[in-house]
Amino acid sequence: MPLPNVQSLLKTKDSKEVVDALTKTSYGTDIAPLPTQGIDAELLEGVVLRKLQERFYFVSRVAQGKMRELLSRYCARLEVDNIKKIVRTKHGGHSFEKPILIPIPREQSLVNFEALLEAKDIDEVVSLLRDTPYSLSETLQSYKESGISLILERNLDGVYFGRVWELASKIRGVRELVGEEIDLRNILFAFLLRTRIFSQKELEEMYAIPHPYHSIMQSTLHSLVQTRLEDIPNVVTPRYSDLASEAVKLVKGDSPTPLEWLFLKRLYRDAGVTARMDPLQAGFVIAYLLMCECEAKNLVSIVTGKQLGLAEEEIASGVFTV
């Protein structure tokens, strides 16, 4: 079945046409069982996330040896996303509402999501995660003192990328893409810290989390937060100067384009280049997974935008074309 064409989906009139277009693609088998009436963006988003999860775990299942271990750790990004969603729900005290999670088969997960969803509060979530790789015990006290769930999420990112980097750093082709993602997330995080009001102690708590760095050193991250906005492109490594300049323009200009979009566009662009360059390299697999993620994000943006009645140009500004 063909993959969905983003440009033609953007040109559809409404969400019904999007559904009709998607039924003729590889998403057709997942959309077919849905009721014809009342298909909305939320349902379609569920279909897209399920497909993403299937692709991720299929790739990790068919790989062998060290690559299988690496992909298994890499695919855990969906698991980490789910844990973050649960942490946010418990942090906000919304224990009666359930977040919408990416469905991950129990045998492929290191975490008992059902138990996490039933947890009363963050303390219980942390205690349930204690025996998993995603232990948050070290940062629980800092979180309680500051009341900022970002601290826990940063810890989760640190654990996830730490585990992936441990294996990825040894494989050519994979090292570059994973390293780039770590760098981009670090720079993005520094920009994010600049746009919020945090106390010095809170900032230090977020930097204190152990985090593997590719080419962005921790001292650079400190400088990114403390230096003048206009000087940031000179502080980062030359590889990311142009990106940092664009990010500075976005922050100063109060543009509706989100910062994350800029950084993800760079990541997906480079993944696209890697995928086209050498399909026989290990990096191709990581590039493929990133492309799957890109496709999922695009489809979610399009179906949501169409449901909200937004114009094609408005939706297109949030879509990645690689």
Added chain:
Amino acid sequence: MVSRGALLRLREQVDLTERGKELLKLKRDHLAAETNRLLSKVNSRKVFEQRLMETYNVIKDAYVSLGYSGLQSEAFTTTGLKVKTLTRSVIGVTVPEIALEQEARVNSVVDASAYTAANKLSPLIKELLSIAEAEARIERIAQELMLTSRRVNALEKAVLPEMHRAMRYIEAKLDDETLEEFFRAKRVKAAIGGHTH
């Protein structure tokens, strides 16, 4: 019953009713002033709605960027807005008072588009509560104003004139009786005077 006692009681009643009318007029004036004060707040709703629509566009952008589940997840990081509703008495009218106990904290929102939306929405919620309070108050005060105006009008145009008419009737009747009594006494005197001569 036509008697001096009845006239005295009626005079007292008129006096009391006049004082009551003046008090009600005072209440009406204060209610009218409060209504005018609240009207300016309620009238700011149009401008507020415009700003809300602009913020909804920012929220739509966040929806497109994150999808439904993503934005819901970001929204969960905001610690709850706490609002308390109390009742107050304004010129004898029970009105609601909305007190913002705790503002929503949006610092934990990670995504930039979600954070922008949350930042724009947060002050609007405060304003929304203020407008809601004004609208609820003006509704009750306007109702009380209408009732009070009706009472004042009823007193001025129906009750008091009727009372004054009754007073005049009794006074006239008493005057007639006094005059009759005087002429009767005069006739009796004349009759008594005639016998003695």
